[in-house]
Amino acid sequence: MAETGLRLALFGGVYSNHLALDATLADAARFGADATWCLGDVGGFGPHPDHSLERLRAAGVPTLRGNYDASIGEALDDCGCGYADPLDQQYAQRSYDYTLARTSSAHRAWLRALPEHARFTAGERRVLLTHGSPRRVNEFLWDSACSDAFLEWLCDAYEADVLACTHTGLHWHRALPSGRHVINVGAIGRPANDGRTDVWYAALELGADVTVTFRPVSYDHESLAREMEEEALPAEFVETIRTGWWTTCLENLPSRERRRGKF
Amino acid sequence: MSQVLPAFTASRTTADVPRQPFAHLDELWIQVAGTLCNLSCTHCFVSCGPGDARHALMTRAEVAARVAEALPLGVRECYFTGGEPFLHPDLLDILEDTLPHTPCTVLTNGTLFTAARVAALAELGERSRYSLEIRVSLDAPTAPEHDAFRGAGSFERALAGVRALTDAGLVPIVTVTETTGEDPLVLRRRVVAALEAAGVRRARIKLLPLFALGREVGRRGAPFAASLAGLGQDAFDATRLQCGHCRAVTSRGVFVCPLLVDEPGGRMGARLDETLKPFALAHSACVTCYATGMSCANG
Numbered sequence: 341m342a343e344t345g346l347r348l349a350l351f352g353g354v355y356s357n358h359l360a361l362d363a364t365l366a367d368a369a370r371f372g373a374d375a376t377w378c379l380g381d382v383g384g385f386g387p388h389p390d391h392s393l394e395r396l397r398a399a400g401v402p403t404l405r406g407n408y409d410a411s412i413g414e415a416l417d418d419c420g421c422g423y424a425d426p427l428d429q430q431y432a433q434r435s436y437d438y439t440l441a442r443t444s445s446a447h448r449a450w451l452r453a454l455p456e457h458a459r460f461t462a463g464e465r466r467v468l469l470t471h472g473s474p475r476r477v478n479e480f481l482w483d484s485a486c487s488d489a490f491l492e493w494l495c496d497a498y499e500a501d502v503l504a505c506t507h508t509g510l511h512w513h514r515a516l517p518s519g520r521h522v523i524n525v526g527a528i529g530r531p532a533n534d535g536r537t538d539v540w541y542a543a544l545e546l547g548a549d550v551t552v553t554f555r556p557v558s559y560d561h562e563s564l565a566r567e568m569e570e571e572a573l574p575a576e577f578v579e580t581i582r583t584g585w586w587t588t589c590l591e592n593l594p595s596r597e598r599r600r601g602k603f
Numbered sequence: 604m605s606q607v608l609p610a611f612t613a614s615r616t617t618a619d620v621p622r623q624p625f626a627h628l629d630e631l632w633i634q635v636a637g638t639l640c641n642l643s644c645t646h647c648f649v650s651c652g653p654g655d656a657r658h659a660l661m662t663r664a665e666v667a668a669r670v671a672e673a674l675p676l677g678v679r680e681c682y683f684t685g686g687e688p689f690l691h692p693d694l695l696d697i698l699e700d701t702l703p704h705t706p707c708t709v710l711t712n713g714t715l716f717t718a719a720r721v722a723a724l725a726e727l728g729e730r731s732r733y734s735l736e737i738r739v740s741l742d743a744p745t746a747p748e749h750d751a752f753r754g755a756g757s758f759e760r761a762l763a764g765v766r767a768l769t770d771a772g773l774v775p776i777v778t779v780t781e782t783t784g785e786d787p788l789v790l791r792r793r794v795v796a797a798l799e800a801a802g803v804r805r806a807r808i809k810l811l812p813l814f815a816l817g818r819e820v821g822r823r824g825a826p827f828a829a830s831l832a833g834l835g836q837d838a839f840d841a842t843r844l845q846c847g848h849c850r851a852v853t854s855r856g857v858f859v860c861p862l863l864v865d866e867p868g869g870r871m872g873a874r875l876d877e878t879l880k881p882f883a884l885a886h887s888a889c890v891t892c893y894a895t896g897m898s899c900a901n902g
Contacts, residue, residue, distance in 0.1 A: 424902055425808060426787040475626075480902065484734040486679060487705040493627070493677025591807060592902035594706065594734035595774045603805060 345547020346462045347372055350469065352379035352406070352506025352541075354396070355529025356386030356439065360539045361395055363559035364528045371543050371555065377458065379506040380406025380471040382451070383439040384419060384432075385529055385577055387567040393447040405454035406471040406507065407478040411436065412443050413452035422478035425591035432589065434574060459500075462546040468500035472507040481505055481524055483512035484596035495520045502550060504542065509533075509586075510597055511540045513552040521550050528557060530577075531584040533601040537561045538584075619832045620889075621839035622881040623846050629679040630900050631705075631875075632851035632861040633669060635661050635697060636685025642712055644753045646742075646780065648816035648888075649865045651686045658686075658864065659854040663693045663700065669852045670701055672875045680706040680733075682900070684861060689715040695723055698735065706733040708901055710778070713739035713764030714757055725771035736901055738776040738809070739765050743783055744790075744797035752782060762801050769803050776807045776901060809902075812895050814862055814888050829890040844889070845898040846882050850875060861899050862888050 349368035354361050368376045378401050383389040389412075396403060405413070407420040419436040423429050443451075456477060458469040473479035474494060491514060495503055504523045510533065511526025525542035526532055532540050538556035545551040565581045576587040585602040593601070637658035640651035649658075661669075670681065681701055688694050688709050701707050728735035739761055743749045746758035753761075768775040779794050781787065791808055798806040813819060815827030831839075841847055851858040856870050857878045863869030866886060871878035884893070891897070 424898075426791055426810070430788065482734075484732070485706045485901075487674075487733065489674045489705065490629070490677050490679035496677075497627075591809075594901070595728065595736050595776075596734040598774050598805070598807065599772060 345545050347374045348544040348546065349373035349376040350379060350504050350523070350525040350542045350544060351377075351528045352381060352471070352525050353509055353527025353529045354378065354382045354392050355384045355527065356382070356389045356392050357529040357539070357559075357564060358386075358388065358391035358395055359561075359564050360528045360557060360559045361392050363557045364539070364541055365395075365399055365401070367555060367557050368541075368543075373543070376401055377469055378403040379469055379504065379525060380404040380454070381408040381506065381527075381529070382406075383412050383443060384408045384435050385573075386564065387571045387573060389439045389443045390447060393443070393450070397447075397450065402458065403454055404458060404469060404471050405451065405456050405477075408436075408439075409451040409454060410477065412440055413448050413454075415440060415448070420478050421589075422472075422480065423589060423592060428589045428591050431574060431576070435577070438571070438573065462502070465501040465546060465550070466499055467502045467504070467546070468498055469504050471505065473505055474498035474500070474503070478507065480508050480592060481522070482508055482510065482594050482597055483514070483524070485594040486514075488514070488516055491522045492516055492518055492520070495522070502544070502546065504544075511542060511554050513542070513554075515550075521552065523552055526554065530580055530586070533586040533597070534584055535602065536584045537582065620884045621831055621834055621836050622883050623844050624841055624881050625879050626847045628673060628676045628848065628850060628875070628879060630682060630845070630849040631669070631673045631678050631680075632682045632684060632849060632899070633661065633666055634658055634685060634851060634853040634861070634864060635666060635683045635694065636688045636691045637661070637854055638865070639686040639690050640712070641687055641690060641714065642753050642757060644712075644818065645822045646752050646782070646813055646819040648814045648819055648862055649686075650817035655686070660691055661852075661854050663697050665854065666697050667700055669875070670704060674704060676875060676879070678705060680708065680900075682708045682710065682861070684710045687712055687715065689720070695720075695727070698727055702727065702731040702733055702735060706736070708736035708738060710738045710740070711764070712753065712757070713741075713761035716764045716767050718767070721767045721771045721773075724768070725773055728773055735773075736776055737768055737773055738778045738901070739768070740778050740780065741765070741794065742780045744793040748783065752780075762798075765798065765803055766801055769805070774805055774807060776809050778809045778811055780811050780813055782813060811899070812891055812897055814891055816862060816888050817865060827887045827890075829887050831884045831889055831893060843896045844884070844892050845900065846892075849900070850878055862892070
């Protein structure tokens with residue numbers, strides 16, 4: 341049997357989806373992950389924010405501080421998601437106010453203390469984990485809106501051979517001409533605007549080669565949808581959980597990603 | 604957008620204004636059509652119009668050379684503007700040249716679309732691994748409001764352009780200048796309703812403020828004398844301004860941003876790499892950018 345490399349399970353954007361979090365951690369164990377990381381944004385969108393925080397902390401998953409975590413931790417006025425459209429901002433604010441009001445002070449202190457980045461080496465490769473981008477926590481790195489030239493520059497400037505991020509909610513992987521890799525691990529808190537109710541995370545194997553596989557995770561999305569309804573969260577959010585199509589916060593999607601969705 | 608209004612004082616000097624540091628070249632603005640336009644909008648910040656050649660059309664070779672300059676600098680995406688880019692006879696070839704290297708956005712008044720041109724754009728967009736964005740300007744949700752700025756009949760033509768692009772699967776962005784002074788959410792709702800009534804599903808909206816530049820100064824009848832003088836460098840938030848991560852090229856050189864291509868002090872050099880340096884925020888338009896936190900870029 342060939343020697344296997346370091347296996348990493350990388351997920352982000354939990355968005356209070358504690359049921360998807362449980363299912364993801366179980367799947368990461370099946371994958372045989374040597375290490376599992378959460379790249380941030382534990383809260384938002386979903387119900388009962390403390391549930392996800394309790395599970396994440398109990399499982400001892402190393403976690404980065406996303407923009408949402410920074411805002412909740414510091415009790416800022418908004419989530420700092422970086423939406424430019426006023427309607428997107430309005431939806432984000434409803435979700436943020438709900439989450440802030442229901443996150444315990446102990447969890448908020450934990451969120452405040454999280455690191456913004458993580459660096460380590462795997463063999464010769466320098467691995468950098470971040471939330472939005474290495475330069476800005478709420479930067480959206482969309483596949484179709486980032487040139488190779490820009491991603492090569494990011495890897496140069498931030499000294500990474502493997503760069504992993506989240507924040508957009510859509511997963512992608514680019515093997516750059518230089519041989520380096522940029523991976524957006526997606527989000528496990530809501531579906532990937534693909535008409536499926538599954539959520540996605542990234543499974544990396546860092547050996548002689550870099551192998552990136554996106555693994556779909558099924559979970560009891562109907563239970564989550566009912567919890568969201570009981571908490572009077574926006575019906576548009578619940579629809580996304582039930583259908584797999586994004587209904588809000590769509591305005592900053594590039595055309596290629598937007599075309600794939602229903603709305 | 605949040606409003607962070609510093610204490611403004613009138614000043615035209617660069618000595619006492621904050622300096623915007625340069626972080627990285629994310630957006631390269633290419634004024635491909637120069638100042639040539641088929642419309643003469645009363646609020647045009649570059650005063651473009653028919654026959655206007657103050658900034659000439661850029662040739663296909665000139666654009667390719669600028670993109671080649673920008674790629675080693677790590678440029679993230681390119682924006683094509685004017686004037687009206689679809690007056691450029693080689694625009695489709697230029698997009699064909701550029702799209703393999705970076706995402707591209709074209710800013711248009713939407714009045715010059717033919718069926719063949721829309722089909723060619725759709726085919727280009729479908730074939731490219733990067734996004735091709737088409738942004739159509741709509742200054743208000745009704746013909747009388749919009750045409751007051753852009754001329755009789757321009758609203759219906761722009762709306763037809765948005766519909767044709769949408770029908771072809773391009774999902775255009777409708778750029779709405781905030782000409783009406785109403786609450787952004789109300790304006791947005793009215794624009795979406797107008798687009799949906801016109802059969803445009805999935806309307807994508809980007810709101811932009813008016814800038815007291817070019818012909819808009821004359822429309823207002825009074826200069827906008829605000830300045831960032833007095834806002835100390837320590838109090839200055841360098842993340843609010845697009846000139847920390849963009850440059851604009853025209854046939855006449857490299858400019859700090861797409862707004863100041865026709866303003867004193869806007870030109871920063873001949874080559875891109877020599878312009879990646881701090882910029883003194885001495886222009887009144889810098890106040891609008893700073894106060895609104897706006898960016899000409901998508902999103």
